[in-house]
Amino acid sequence: MKRSQRIQKLVELSQKKEDTVARLxxxxxxxxxxxxxxxxxxxxxxxxxxxxxxLLGMSPYLVTNYQHFVTRLEQAVQQQKGAISQSEHQADQAQQQWLAARTKTKSMDIVRDKHAQQEQKLEDKLEQRQTDEFAMLRFMKSGY
Structure with a gap:
């Protein structure tokens, strides 16, 4: 198996990891x-x-209940803001993981392509050498 083909397997694994992180x-x-x-x-x-x-006139009892409710509602708003902050932090971390995975995949793509080009150059040289040898043999057999 050629080196570029072995690297391709690693690229595919890296791509799967990148896809998983992208879904996250x-x-x-x-x-x-x-x-x-x-x-x-x-x-x-x-x-x-x-x-x-x-709009409504409230009795003192209802005012107290209202104030307790407002306090709980304000707490809920603050908790929700905290939840948003935490979710944004988790999304930022996932973004960083995805960028790292994407960079790794691109790097591996570059390495694979480099090896594939080197392999192609070697194959081209071998083919040219074989073609030259064949032409030389034909020339030699033909008697100059």
Whole structure:
């Protein structure tokens, strides 16, 4: 088996690894988007709740309950922002892994191509030598 063919097997393995990491990156990016949508929903809910509270007159008891609810809602918003931050960090790490895998695959492609070119040059030289020898034999047999 030629060296370029052996390297091709490594390139294929590297490509599989790159594809796996690319799928992970896509999942991480989708997760970031989902987390951002959840935050938007929480913020929209908080805004709607605030609008409704201003329209209704509330008893002191309801004001206290409202304040507890608002506090929990603010905590949920902060937690969601933390979840977004964590998801973005994980997506950044996946991006770095993908870039590393992509660089490795490209490097291996270059090495494989280099070996394939060298092999082709050797084959071309051998073919030329055989052609020259054959022509020389024909010339010798023909008697000059």
């Amino acid at each position: 990156l896509a999942r991480q990016k989708a997760k970031v988007e989902q987390e951002k949508q959840k935050l938007e929903q929480l913020q929209e809910y908080a805004s709607q709740y605030e609008s409704e509270r201003n």
